[in-house]
Amino acid sequence: MEFKVREARDEAATKETFTYGDYLSWSDEERWELIDGVPYNMSPAPSRMHQKISGELFKQIAIYLTGKTCEVYFAPFDVRLPKAEEDDEKVCTVVQPDLVVVCEQKKLDERGCKGAPDLIIEILSPQSAGKDMKIKFYLYEREGVREYWIVDPEHKTVQVFKLEAKGKYGRPEVYITGDQVKVGLFSDLVVDLGAVFDD
Numbered sequence: 001m002e003f004k005v006r007e008a009r010d011e012a013a014t015k016e017t018f019t020y021g022d023y024l025s026w027s028d029e030e031r032w033e034l035i036d037g038v039p040y041n042m043s044p045a046p047s048r049m050h051q052k053i054s055g056e057l058f059k060q061i062a063i064y065l066t067g068k069t070c071e072v073y074f075a076p077f078d079v080r081l082p083k084a085e086e087d088d089e090k091v092c093t094v095v096q097p098d099l100v101v102v103c104e105q106k107k108l109d110e111r112g113c114k115g116a117p118d119l120i121i122e123i124l125s126p127q128s129a130g131k132d133m134k135i136k137f138y139l140y141e142r143e144g145v146r147e148y149w150i151v152d153p154e155h156k157t158v159q160v161f162k163l164e165a166k167g168k169y170g171r172p173e174v175y176i177t178g179d180q181v182k183v184g185l186f187s188d189l190v191v192d193l194g195a196v197f198d199d
Helices: 008-013 020-025 048-065 129-143
Strands: 032-035 038-041 071-074 099-102 112-114 119-123 147-152 157-162 173-176 180-182 190-192
Touching: 020 032, 032 129, 048 071, 048 099, 048 119, 048 190, 119 129, 129 147
Parallel strands: 119 147
Antiparallel strands: 032 038, 071 099, 099 119, 147 157, 157 173, 180 190
């Protein structure tokens, strides 16, 4: 089954929607995400720098979480975001963030995570920047993801959004290479951006 890659501006124009049941039937040769039933092709494969940044972030977080109840996962890892108690096959939103931290074990199963992770990190690429900065921003805010990081490899910056009392993200905390980023979920986890952006 072939789908035309939809840009953000085309989203409202389409009436064709899909579910996680459809998603499971698609070829494993391509990676897709579904956001409110709209499919987004995740091709091409991540760049070397994208992979390096993802690996370093994963390493620093994973070392800290060793022996703790929270767990960190890297893409491809399905995060299904159902409406209430919706059956898996009817879920219209499934994303594959670059990194997720999940602290509620009941959300984890053999298919990935069902429900909002506590922390999501997206690493920008030319193909994904608009989706990550706008569509996914509002999606993660709506779903109650407590902390959302947007990592920009080109400019070596990280924007950290934290969910506030009214269920909205506040102004971002902005970090540059060499900074130490305190992870809001934990009292003593600091991510070293010098290592993350090291060429």
